[in-house]
Amino acid sequence: MLAKMEFGEDAVVLNTKRVKSGGLLGLGGSDRVELMAAADEMAMGYSAPESVSAPAYMLQPAVKRGNGEGEAPAEHRVDTYSPGMSSLAARTYSETRNVATAEPLCEMDQLRNELKQLAAMVNGLMGSRTDVPVAEAAIPLLMRFGVDEDLARGILADLLSIEDPNTLVSALAAKMQAFAHPPVSHGRQVIALVGPTGVGKTTTLAKLAAKFALEQGKKVALVTADTYRIGAVDQLRTYARIIGIPVEIALSPEEVSAGVEKHRDKDVVLIDTVGRSQRNEDHLMELKSFVAAASPTDTHLVVSASLSGEIQREVVEKFTVLCPTKLIITKLDESADRGCLVNLPLRTGLAVSCTTAGQNVPQDIDFAEPGKLARNVITEVV
Numbered sequence: 166m167l168a169k170m171e172f173g174e175d176a177v178v179l180n181t182k183r184v185k186s187g188g189l190l191g192l193g194g195s196d197r198v199e200l201m202a203a204a205d206e207m208a209m210g211y212s213a214p215e216s217v218s219a220p221a222y223m224l225q226p227a228v229k230r231g232n233g234e235g236e237a238p239a240e241h242r243v244d245t246y247s248p249g250m251s252s253l254a255a256r257t258y259s260e261t262r263n264v265a266t267a268e269p270l271c272e273m274d275q276l277r278n279e280l281k282q283l284a285a286m287v288n289g290l291m292g293s294r295t296d297v298p299v300a301e302a303a304i305p306l307l308m309r310f311g312v313d314e315d316l317a318r319g320i321l322a323d324l325l326s327i328e329d330p331n332t333l334v335s336a337l338a339a340k341m342q343a344f345a346h347p348p349v350s351h352g353r354q355v356i357a358l359v360g361p362t363g364v365g366k367t368t369t370l371a372k373l374a375a376k377f378a379l380e381q382g383k384k385v386a387l388v389t390a391d392t393y394r395i396g397a398v399d400q401l402r403t404y405a406r407i408i409g410i411p412v413e414i415a416l417s418p419e420e421v422s423a424g425v426e427k428h429r430d431k432d433v434v435l436i437d438t439v440g441r442s443q444r445n446e447d448h449l450m451e452l453k454s455f456v457a458a459a460s461p462t463d464t465h466l467v468v469s470a471s472l473s474g475e476i477q478r479e480v481v482e483k484f485t486v487l488c489p490t491k492l493i494i495t496k497l498d499e500s501a502d503r504g505c506l507v508n509l510p511l512r513t514g515l516a517v518s519c520t521t522a523g524q525n526v527p528q529d530i531d532f533a534e535p536g537k538l539a540r541n542v543i544t545e546v547v
């Protein structure tokens with residue numbers, strides 16, 4: 166009846182369930198009947214908004230008072246689902262009997278609940294209507310994890326159902342398959358790290374050096390082309406001494422070539438470079454001459470996840486003059502969300518080679534792996 170009152174005669178009840186509200190560890194509290202209903206938006210006369218701004222998907226609670234037919238006055242919590250997000254409009258109702266004041270849910274609990282509700286709703290819809298695009302309903306959820314809308318749309322396009330958060334992780338992992346290329350472990354490698362100032366190039370280089378030398382038993386040498394910043398050489402020398410590997414200091418592109426050549430017997434030569442602003446073209450061109458002199462097998466562009474999405478986009482765009490072949494995403498531990506793990510590779514076509522999430526050398530680094538990247542993005546609910 167409630168559904169028909171709200172949605173009209175075309176309303177379809179998708180799901181009902183009895184839930185406990187309030188109380189402690191399942192004791193006390195009150196029983197609620199949760200009802201999920203939907204109606205075709207055409208039948209409801211909805212006009213969907215042209216665009217839905219992020220975070221578009223929100224089950225926003227609003228309190229509505231009313232009389233259930235033939236019943237004593239009751240409180241109805243009406244959760245609205247933005248009709249613009251789906252060809253169907255759907256709402257969930259919770260009719261609370263013996264009204265209890267529930268504790269506010271923590272953000273992650275809310276997210277988990279929303280995902281469950283989304284799964285139930287989408288699967289309910291799918292049960293009765295085979296033409297409902299599941300992706301439509303899940304896109305805003307991925308957007309809440311920082312994934313750009315158009316990319317979320319593509320990632321979820323083939324999704325047929327959403328059972329739980331792991332379904333989303335799997336869909337994302339499948340997409341990231343082509344964008345996770347851990348550093349190659351065979352053949353001689355000359356790897357240059359480039360990027361803006363302070364993003365963690367030198368620290369990441371030291372982590373990589375330790376991984377290759379100490380964990381994989383490779384012969385490793387370092388060449389630093391950062392003689393600009395005071396303390397930069399000492400920083401790298403200290404790491405090199407601890408790991409027990411040689412380091413060359415290059416003041417010019419020629420010295421970079423010479424340093425790489427000197428260590429032609431090494432499995433891996435790692436090249437540290439000076440951090441440069443993406444907005445200074447002259448500096449970028451100068452940096453390019455140092456990198457080119459090394460003839461690197463790979464040039465990894467280091468981008469910090471703690472930068473805003475806008476700055477990240479500017480960085481990858483301006484650093485294209487350095488011809489990067491891979492991405493390293495740093496400072497995941499400092500970022501508000503990890504959508505850049507999806508946005509940057511999908512936008513640039515460059516695969517992620519590693520991610521870092523902390524200052525500890527060498528522990529805080531992960532070689533890229535599709536499942537791990539996906540879990541990093543949808544991190545809190547799985």
Ligand SMILES: Nc1nc2c(ncn2[C@@H]2O[C@H](COP(=O)(O)OP(=O)(O)OP(=O)(O)O)[C@@H](O)[C@H]2O)c(=O)[nH]1
Pocket residue numbers: 361362363364365366367368369391394397438439440441495496497498499521522523524529
């Ligand atoms: N929280 C956090 N800090 C990091 C991470 N990686 C590096 N840092 C810190 O970021 C700061 C800058 O790191 P560097 O490695 O010197 O950065 P850089 O890109 O070489 O800097 P420049 O050479 O000056 O351009 C240091 O305090 C590092 O400890 C990370 O993954 N998480």
Ligand SMILES: [Mg+2]
Pocket residue numbers: 366367368391397437438440
């Ligand atoms: Mg540095």
